[in-house]
Each structure stands twice: as C-alpha cells, then as structure tokens.
Amino acid sequence: MVLEKINQVGDIKQIPPEEYDTLAEEIRHFLVEKISRSGGHLASNLGVVELTMALHLCFDFPKDKVVWDVGHQSYTHKLLTGRKSGFDELRKYGGMSGFPKRKESDCDCFDTGHSSTSISAGIGLVAARDLQDGDEHVISVIGDGALTGGMAYEALNNASRLKRNFIIILNDNNMSIAENVGGMSEYLNGLRTNEAYTNFKTGVEQSLSRIPGGSHLANQLKKTKSGIKQLFIPGMLFENMGITYLGPVDGHDIGKLQDILNKAKKVKGAVLVHVLTRKGNGYVPAERHPARFHGAEPFDIETGLPLNKKKKANYQDVFSTCMVKLGQRNEKVVAITAAMPDGTGLKRFKNIYPDRFFDVGIAEGHAVTFAAGLAAGGMRPIFAVYSSFLQRAYDQVLHDVCIQNLPVVFAIDRAGLVGSDGETHQGIFDLSYLSSIPNMHIMAPKNKWELSDMLKYAVEFDGPIALRYPRGEAYDGLKEYRRPVEYGKSEVIYEEEDIALLAVGNMVKIAEQVRKNLKEIGYSCTLVNARFVKPIDTEVLDMLSADHKLLVTMEENVRSGGYGEKVMDYVVEQELPVKLLNISLPDEYVEHGNVALLYEEVGIDAQTVTKRIIEKYITCRKEQK
Numbered sequence: 001m002v003l004e005k006i007n008q009v010g011d012i013k014q015i016p017p018e019e020y021d022t023l024a025e026e027i028r029h030f031l032v033e034k035i036s037r038s039g040g041h042l043a044s045n046l047g048v049v050e051l052t053m054a055l056h057l058c059f060d061f062p063k064d065k066v067v068w069d070v071g072h073q074s075y076t077h078k079l080l081t082g083r084k085s086g087f088d089e090l091r092k093y094g095g096m097s098g099f100p101k102r103k104e105s106d107c108d109c110f111d112t113g114h115s116s117t118s119i120s121a122g123i124g125l126v127a128a129r130d131l132q133d134g135d136e137h138v139i140s141v142i143g144d145g146a147l148t149g150g151m152a153y154e155a156l157n158n159a160s161r162l163k164r165n166f167i168i169i170l171n172d173n174n175m176s177i178a179e180n181v182g183g184m185s186e187y188l189n190g191l192r193t194n195e196a197y198t199n200f201k202t203g204v205e206q207s208l209s210r211i212p213g214g215s216h217l218a219n220q221l222k223k224t225k226s227g228i229k230q231l232f233i234p235g236m237l238f239e240n241m242g243i244t245y246l247g248p249v250d251g252h253d254i255g256k257l258q259d260i261l262n263k264a265k266k267v268k269g270a271v272l273v274h275v276l277t278r279k280g281n282g283y284v285p286a287e288r289h290p291a292r293f294h295g296a297e298p299f300d301i302e303t304g305l306p307l308n309k310k311k312k313a314n315y316q317d318v319f320s321t322c323m324v325k326l327g328q329r330n331e332k333v334v335a336i337t338a339a340m341p342d343g344t345g346l347k348r349f350k351n352i353y354p355d356r357f358f359d360v361g362i363a364e365g366h367a368v369t370f371a372a373g374l375a376a377g378g379m380r381p382i383f384a385v386y387s388s389f390l391q392r393a394y395d396q397v398l399h400d401v402c403i404q405n406l407p408v409v410f411a412i413d414r415a416g417l418v419g420s421d422g423e424t425h426q427g428i429f430d431l432s433y434l435s436s437i438p439n440m441h442i443m444a445p446k447n448k449w450e451l452s453d454m455l456k457y458a459v460e461f462d463g464p465i466a467l468r469y470p471r472g473e474a475y476d477g478l479k480e481y482r483r484p485v486e487y488g489k490s491e492v493i494y495e496e497e498d499i500a501l502l503a504v505g506n507m508v509k510i511a512e513q514v515r516k517n518l519k520e521i522g523y524s525c526t527l528v529n530a531r532f533v534k535p536i537d538t539e540v541l542d543m544l545s546a547d548h549k550l551l552v553t554m555e556e557n558v559r560s561g562g563y564g565e566k567v568m569d570y571v572v573e574q575e576l577p578v579k580l581l582n583i584s585l586p587d588e589y590v591e592h593g594n595v596a597l598l599y600e601e602v603g604i605d606a607q608t609v610t611k612r613i614i615e616k617y618i619t620c621r622k623e624q625k
C-alpha cells in the first residue's frame with residue numbers, strides 16, 4: 001500500500017512519480033470506505049484528490065499556506081498532513097472536523113465552512129506575508145459554486161492590485177451542490193468546453209509562428225487591448241482585471257497539474273489557475289448523483305444507497321409540500337434559494353413553477369435584497385435559507401427589507417443545532433440577530449402541522465416575517481393542538497400551576513418530556529408553546545405569573561438576545577411576582593457531533609432541564625419561606 005507510507009506532511013514527496021496514480025486510487029478507496037460509515041462530503045473530496053496531491057508535491061506545508069473555500073473538500077489535505085487516524089472519528093463529537101481547523105493542524109491556516117471567503121482570506125495572508133518580508137506561497141482553492149458568492153468578486157477586485165505572487169485555484173467541476181447557476185458559470189462553461197476555440201487559438205498561433213515575424217506579431221497581439229487578443233487568451237475576464245489566467249488544465253492529471261502550479265509560482269501578482277475536475281470522480285454512484293453525495297449520510301458502498309432508511313417526514317419535506325400548495329393558491333408566491341434547492345426542499349416548487357423559482361447562487365445577501373425588490377414589486381417572496389448562512393445578510397435584512405417593512409418571508413431552515421457540520425453551521429444565533437431588527441417578526445412551529453399553518457400565515461402577513469425550524473425529522477406529536485395562528489399569541493397546551501414551561505419551536509417536544517418527568521415526581525406544570533418570539537406574548541406572561549412560582553423559558557438559541565431574555569426584560573420591567581429560569585444555549589460556539597449528544601453537552605436535553613428546574617424550584621421555595 002502506497003498510502004501506508006503517508007503519515008505526516010511532506011511524506012508524499014518521497015513517493016516515486018510512477019506510484020502517484022496508485023496513491024490517488026488508494027486515497028479514493030480510503031475516503032469512500034470511511035465516509036460510507038461516518039457520512040460526510042464525499043463527492044467534492046473525490047474530485048480534488050489529484051489536485052491536492054499536486055499541491056502537496058509543489059508546495060511546502062505548513063510554511064506555504066492553502067485556504068480551502070468552504071473547506072468541505074479538504075479531506076485529502078487532512079490525509080496528507082498526518083490526520084489519517086482522525087477519519088475514524090470524522091465529524092463525531094470530540095473527533096476530527098469535516099472542515100479545516102487551525103486548532104487541528106498547523107497545515108490548516110484558515111478556518112472555513114461558509115462559502116466564498118478564501119480569496120479574501122488569501123489576500124490577507126499575502127498582505128501579512130509582504131509586510132513581514134515573508135517568502136511563503138499563499139494559495140486559495142475556490143470552487144465554481146463558491147465563485148458565485150459576492151465576497152469572491154470583492155476579493156478578485158482587490159487581488160488585481162497585488163505585486164507579489166498569490167495563487168487562486170479555481171476548482172471547476174461545473175457543479176455547486178446542485179447545478180451551478182448564473183453568468184460566471186456560463187462563462188466558465190465557455191472556457192471549459194470550447195475545445196474548438198482552444199484548437200483554433202493554437203492553430204492561429206502556430207500559423208503565425210510559421211510566417212516571418214509571426215511569433216513577434218502573436219506576442220504583440222497578446223499584449224494589446226484589442227478584441228483580437230481574445231483569440232489568444234482564454235480567461236480574458238480575469239486577465240482584464242489584472243489577474244493572470246492559466247489553464248484550463250485537467251484536474252485529474254497530476255503531471256499537468258504540477259507543471260501548471262510550478263508556472264503559477266513564478267507569476268508576479270495574482271494568478272488564477274483554472275482546474276477542471278469531476279465531482280465524485282472514481283466512485284460511480286457519486287459521479288452519477290453528485291448532489292446526493294455532496295453531503296452523504298452513511299451508505300452501502302456496493303449500491304450507494306443510504307444505510308439508514310428514512311422513517312418519518314423531515315421539516316424540509318413538509319415545507320416542500322406546503323410551498324407547492326401555496327404556489328398553486330397564490331400566483332404571487334415566489335421562492336428563492338441561495339444554491340440550496342435540495343437541502344431546503346424547494347426542488348418540487350422549482351419543477352412545478354420554474355418561472356417563480358429563483359436560485360441566485362451562493363449569494364445570501366443578494367437573495368435578501370432581490371426578495372425585497374420582488375416584494376416592492378408586488379410579489380410574495382419566500383426566501384428559504386439555512387439559519388447560519390443568513391448571518392451574512394444581516395444588513396440586507398435590516399436595510400432593504402425591514403426599514404421598508406416589506407412583506408418578505410424568511411423560511412429559516414437548519415435553525416438550532418445541526419450536528420456534524422459543527423460550529424460554522426449551527427443555526428443558533430438567528431433569534432438574536434433577527435429579533436434586534438425593528439419591524440421583523442419571528443415565529444417557530446412546534447410540529448409539522450404548525451409549520452404549514454405558520455407558512456400560510458406568513459404569506460398573508462403584511463411585513464417581514466421569519467419562521468425557524470430545525471434540520472431533520474419533523475415532530476408529529478401534539479396533533480390535536482392546532483388553534484389558528486394569531487398575531488403575537490402563544491398557545492397554552494396544558495394548564496396547571498406552580499411551574500410554567502414556555503418553549504420555542506422544537507423545544508416544545510423536549511418540554512413535553514420535561515413536564516412528564518416533573519409530573520411523575522409530583523409537580524404541577526403548565527406547558528406553553530411560545531409560537532412568537534417577536535413580539536412575545538405579554539398577556540400570557542401576565543396570566544402565568546399570577547398563579548405560577550416559576551416560569552421556565554426554553555429555546556435552541558444562544559442566551560444573548562434570545563426569547564428568554566425578552567421574557568426576562570418584560571417580567572423585570574413589569575415587576576411580575578414570579579421567578580425565572582432561562583434554558584438556552586451558552587453564548588459559545590458549539591462544535592460538531594451527534595445532535596442528541598450536543599443537547600446533553602449544552603444542557604438542553606430533557607433530563608438536564610428537569611434537574612435544573614427542580615433545583616431552581618427548590619431555591620424559589622426556600623426564598624419564599
């Protein structure tokens with residue numbers, strides 16, 4: 001086994017070139033085998049095996065720096081930098097992250113997770129290097145999908161001013177998670193597929209070189225600003241911006257990759273190396289279904305089918321069905337995604353109403369302002385977006401939607417702990433960052449029927465409104481509690497005395513279990529489904545504080561700026577005679593791991609909450625005596 005010889009960074013340089021192909025094959029085999037058990041980002045990683053090997057052959061890590069955009073494709077890099085054994089605990093709590101982490105290795109120079117940051121970070125590393133007279137190479141590896149994100153353009157705009165070497169590798173597999181979209185994708189398609197053009201260009205160059213003075217003419221033409229230059233230089237867009245373009249090159253040919261990277265090293269200023277790869281390369285199911293194998297659940301290697309059969313509908317399935325119905329009922333309804341049509345459940349809407357569906361690319365900020373424009377133009381836009389990805393559109397939500405009080409619906413998916421993707425992807429801040437914005441309204445459904453009811457309510461609502469729901473299986477309990485959604489009103493599910501649990505969204509399910517535990521040991525306990533986080537239901541707080549000793553707020557969001565703090569503000573301001581317990585996440589980042597385990601870690605599982613309530617209740621009683 002060649003892979004056995006790879007135990008630390010630099011080991012690949014001892015491997016003879018004739019063994020490179022075998023090593024690539026073994027790495028693929030290793031990745032498929034490990035990810036089939038742990039789950040993870042398979043297709044993107046299989047696509048960059050040779051590219052990563054070439055990088056490690058041409059550069060010296062950790063002295064040289066590579067920034068992986070999104071970072072979901074960094075598995076081979078981890079493998080080549082002494083982290084082989086980490087794959088047994090990949091994405092598990094306490095185990096190796098699925099993304100680059102500075103704390104994991106000195107070969108990871110910059111943490112990523114959200115898209116389109118690598119060129120900015122790379123330029124920062126270059127500036128730091130130059131200010132300190134360093135001589136290391138800085139390389140940013142960005143995918144064609146990530147190149148749809150606005151930050152990447154802002155960074156390219158800046159990169160043109162660089163005087164010293166900075167290498168941008170465009171890993172173009174002609175795919176985002178789903179099909180890639182937009183003008184840049186079209187442009188890259190032109191560069192990658194226009195073989196006739198490439199042949200024509202070479203032909204013209206060769207013909208010129210045969211006539212006296214022809215080579216000189218060819219070189220002169222390359223230097224002009226004229227349109228004829230197009231005949232010689234692909235990647236004109238980058239060239240015209242002052243960024244040298246090299247390629248396209250076959251990203252599965254290690255020799256060619258080494259040649260082009262060695263050329264790129266010598267360029268003064270920013271250079272973009274256009275590398276063509278195939279997502280899922282070498283594993284047939286992933287080649288055929290790159291979207292399904294983008295972020296794969298554990299699967300059977302032979303068939304490629306998931307090992308765990310889905311038993312119940314996900315929130316995303318429920319959302320998908322509701323969207324189709326809403327689209328049918330109201331032709332003003334339009335749906336927007338920022339490159340996540342599959343994950344958010346908008347694919348069916350896209351297929352049925354293609355004209356009212358917009359995939360804007362990995363461009364959350366643009367998506368929000370685009371939605372604002374649609375709303376200002378009389379449509380009812382629903383932007384389905386992961387909680388953590390909406391973080392980067394804060395100003396657009398405030399400046400473009402909320403100041404104008406426009407009726408945009410934010411369907412905030414993956415709200416709460418998402419699990420294996422870890423700290424960059426946990427959706428635990430949205431209640432805080434949205435609720436500080438005037439005019440914004442926020443709801444959270446307790447179960448799948450309420451998601452549907454809230455979505456209908458939101459589409460009719462005249463102003464900005466968000467509903468947040470978690471990743472995965474939709475709760476199908478409490479079916480009989482389905483009173484109509486009313487502005488700012490919560491829903492009292494069980495009414496007793498002493499302790500009142502006020503739970504937000506999916507925490508209602510946990511609160512049910514907590515209530516059961518408390519009742520088993522003799523406590524009397526009310527359960528309220530908060531429904532609205534903004535505005536909070538003050539009437540229910542007035543009512544509960546009259547005949548309860550303790551109000552317990554429960555939410556899957558950080559404490560600062562969350563529901564519990566809003567309740568506390570009100571209770572304190574009104575001097576209500578009741579004690580409070582705030583169950584929320586600590587103001588910290590939560591690492592990767594199984595969600596049930598993370599619940600225990602952060603103390604929002606039913607058992608821990610029950611224990612904390614009993615302790616608090618006992619203290620309250622003592623104080624009252």
Ligand SMILES: Cc1ncc(C[n+]2csc(CCOP(=O)(O)OP(=O)(O)O)c2C)c(N)n1
Binds near residue numbers: 044147175177339
């Ligand atoms: C801000 C943000 N939005 C959405 C995502 C989800 N996401 C992760 S990878 C990806 C597609 C990236 O495509 P590309 O850069 O081409 O990489 P590939 O998977 O094709 O290698 C998306 C949309 C993200 N990580 N960050």
Ligand SMILES: CC(=O)[C@@H](O)[C@H](O)COP(=O)(O)O
Binds near residue numbers: 072294421
């Ligand atoms: C890397 C990335 O940002 C996405 O691929 C993310 O991992 C998707 O997560 P879901 O599996 O929750 O759709």
Ligand SMILES: [Mg+2]
Binds near residue numbers: 143145171
């Ligand atoms: Mg891609």
